[in-house]
Amino acid sequence: MEKLTILGIGSALPASGRNPTAQVLEHNGKFFLIDCGEGTQSRLRENHLSFDKITHILISHLHGDHYLGLPGLISTMQLLGRTRELHIYGPEDLWEILKVQFKASKTWITFPIHFNSIFKETTLFETESLICSSIELNHRIACFGFKFQEKEKPKRINGIRVKEVNVPHYFMNRLREGEDYVNELGEVFKNKELTIPPRKSNCYAFCSDNRIKDGFSEKLKGVNVLYHESTFLQQDLDRAKKTYHTTAFEAAELAKKCGVEFLILGHYSARYNDLAPVLDEAKNVFENSILGKEKMVFDFTLT
Amino acid sequence: MEKLTILGIGSALPASGRNPTAQVLEHNGKFFLIDCGEGTQSRLRENHLSFDKITHILISHLHGDHYLGLPGLISTMQLLGRTRELHIYGPEDLWEILKVQFKASKTWITFPIHFNSIFKETTLFETESLICSSIELNHRIACFGFKFQEKEKPKRINGIRVKEVNVPHYFMNRLREGEDYVNELGEVFKNKELTIPPRKSNCYAFCSDNRIKDGFSEKLKGVNVLYHESTFLQQDLDRAKKTYHTTAFEAAELAKKCGVEFLILGHYSARYNDLAPVLDEAKNVFENSILGKEKMVFDFTLT
Numbered sequence: 242m243e244k245l246t247i248l249g250i251g252s253a254l255p256a257s258g259r260n261p262t263a264q265v266l267e268h269n270g271k272f273f274l275i276d277c278g279e280g281t282q283s284r285l286r287e288n289h290l291s292f293d294k295i296t297h298i299l300i301s302h303l304h305g306d307h308y309l310g311l312p313g314l315i316s317t318m319q320l321l322g323r324t325r326e327l328h329i330y331g332p333e334d335l336w337e338i339l340k341v342q343f344k345a346s347k348t349w350i351t352f353p354i355h356f357n358s359i360f361k362e363t364t365l366f367e368t369e370s371l372i373c374s375s376i377e378l379n380h381r382i383a384c385f386g387f388k389f390q391e392k393e394k395p396k397r398i399n400g401i402r403v404k405e406v407n408v409p410h411y412f413m414n415r416l417r418e419g420e421d422y423v424n425e426l427g428e429v430f431k432n433k434e435l436t437i438p439p440r441k442s443n444c445y446a447f448c449s450d451n452r453i454k455d456g457f458s459e460k461l462k463g464v465n466v467l468y469h470e471s472t473f474l475q476q477d478l479d480r481a482k483k484t485y486h487t488t489a490f491e492a493a494e495l496a497k498k499c500g501v502e503f504l505i506l507g508h509y510s511a512r513y514n515d516l517a518p519v520l521d522e523a524k525n526v527f528e529n530s531i532l533g534k535e536k537m538v539f540d541f542t543l544t
Numbered sequence: 545m546e547k548l549t550i551l552g553i554g555s556a557l558p559a560s561g562r563n564p565t566a567q568v569l570e571h572n573g574k575f576f577l578i579d580c581g582e583g584t585q586s587r588l589r590e591n592h593l594s595f596d597k598i599t600h601i602l603i604s605h606l607h608g609d610h611y612l613g614l615p616g617l618i619s620t621m622q623l624l625g626r627t628r629e630l631h632i633y634g635p636e637d638l639w640e641i642l643k644v645q646f647k648a649s650k651t652w653i654t655f656p657i658h659f660n661s662i663f664k665e666t667t668l669f670e671t672e673s674l675i676c677s678s679i680e681l682n683h684r685i686a687c688f689g690f691k692f693q694e695k696e697k698p699k700r701i702n703g704i705r706v707k708e709v710n711v712p713h714y715f716m717n718r719l720r721e722g723e724d725y726v727n728e729l730g731e732v733f734k735n736k737e738l739t740i741p742p743r744k745s746n747c748y749a750f751c752s753d754n755r756i757k758d759g760f761s762e763k764l765k766g767v768n769v770l771y772h773e774s775t776f777l778q779q780d781l782d783r784a785k786k787t788y789h790t791t792a793f794e795a796a797e798l799a800k801k802c803g804v805e806f807l808i809l810g811h812y813s814a815r816y817n818d819l820a821p822v823l824d825e826a827k828n829v830f831e832n833s834i835l836g837k838e839k840m841v842f843d844f845t846l847t
Binding site for chain 2: 253254255256257260279280282283286287303304305306309310312313316317320321332334335337338341342344345346347348381382
């Protein structure tokens with residue numbers, strides 16, 4: 242997992258300078274687009290992110306600020322001559338919504354789209370090095386978050402030692418897989434001595450719109466970087482409860498409980514012009530809180 | 545008709561700094577939103593245009609760059625507590641598209657929406673001082689432009705003469721309607737002497753996506769300010785023909801033929817970074833060509 246680019250951090254009502262939810266997670270040259278609020282295609286352009294490299298699009302729920310940019314983005318992919326297949330994950334009605342619009346505009350999508358309906362907590366897809374699963378959230382309509390768990394990474398070669406021992410090139414992958422090396426003279430070199438431990442596997446969780454239920458932290462086991470909405474300040478807790486949202490204080494309490502390394506905040510209510518109090522509220526509880534912002538890039542190699 | 549604010553001037557593919565088609569025409573305190581590409585609600589905010597004052601929304605056709613901002617805008621109107629009725633004019637499928645989305649997001653619209661399907665050239669609506677009608681355009685899918693014709697304005701009072709003649713206040717409206725004034729001594733004052741001619745009635749036509757057919761200029765009779773797409777330069781005429789669009793040269797030829805006062809250009813292809821050649825091409829044919837731009841305000845009181 243290399244980096245996460247925040248494209249939008251606003252909530253339902255447009256606020257000056259904020260865009261609705263959308264993020265891009267990069268992993269081994271693949272781009273996963275997470276939520277796709279109105280204007281996401283323009284935000285992708287502004288952030289110099291290739292439309293074509295997006296292989297998976299995940300939509301948490303069907304409130305407009307999380308998906309209304311999708312029909313336009315897909316139409317643009319078509320206009321740009323895309324041939325690469327696209328995997329979309331989202332609520333079942335999303336496919337119906339897209340089909341109605343493509344039919345009306347006589348847009349014939351000629352690249353393969355695989356639509357996968359999300360209706361429970363499950364593994365959504367798996368690549369060689371990553372597993373993506375859905376997390377059930379508690380919102381006014383069906384809503385799912387996403388967990389991206391990197392698989393255990395291979396051991397790394399201890400360059401100095403393998404040179405000293407004269408390990409042949411063909412044996413490197415076997416070393417990465419944990420094998421000991423025996424040379425022509427029958428000398429045994431323990432794997433541990435010739436390798437260094439793998440890089441850390443990151444686990445990123447995205448929780449778009451969520452009123453945190455008791456026991457929710459259980460779902461986030463193993464997560465080290467958490468994006469969790471923090472629509473309101475604690476002073477507006479009543480409003481948060483009523484609208485099935487979370488306060489910055491509550492998001493930070495969750496982060497602390499889960500023992501994550503970093504909490505990224507977002508989905509701020511348009512009522513707050515100044516976001517400094519949102520960050521302060523979270524930091525008072527959980528020091529490694531980060532105020533998510535448009536164009537912010539979170540670098541996973543720093544974790 | 546007071547002013548026209550351009551919110552977006554791009555075409556189907558997003559180009560940096562350009563937004564898809566949307567315009568707001570102000571007339572007697574009413575705002576008519578013409579087309580509503582993705583991101584229009586943010587553009588309205590940026591231009592300090594009130595969502596609540598929008599009484600009519602007109603959608604030319606169902607290509608995404610002309611209507612994908614509508615579901616989000618209507619949801620926002622609902623969130624802002626709108627009670628004022630809203631009149632929407634557009635292709636019949638638009639209503640279906642909106643309904644599917646509101647159902648999926650469990651958005652209950654509680655203000656009255658009157659949806660009117662456009663399928664032929666006709667008067668769409670009439671206010672005390674304006675008639676709005678549809679103009680059939682020639683595009684890949686059904687597409688209509690819009691003509692906003694101000695009705696004849698009342699005569700204006702000649703302030704100096706009515707004072708000299710001592711015309712009583714109650715008689716002013718009768719003067720505006722053309723009546724002569726007879727004073728208590730039986731002296732007759734001709735209406736012409738006590739009034740000045742009405743202000744000019746403007747007629748604005750909006751032609752979104754159109755491959756100009758022979759005889760099209762007939763439809764624009766009486767128009768003095770014309771917005772016409774100019775997606776391409778004449779060097780890309782083949783592309784214009786193929787995609788049912790117009791070149792800047794052709795739009796200017798049309799403006800000249802129709803004898804309009806001003807031509808506003810727009811809907812530029814993303815292939816042109818520099819728009820100066822578009823304006824040059826049009827100005828060579830029709831001097832009063834204006835390069836439509838984001839945030840541009842056309843002031844009708846200057847015509």
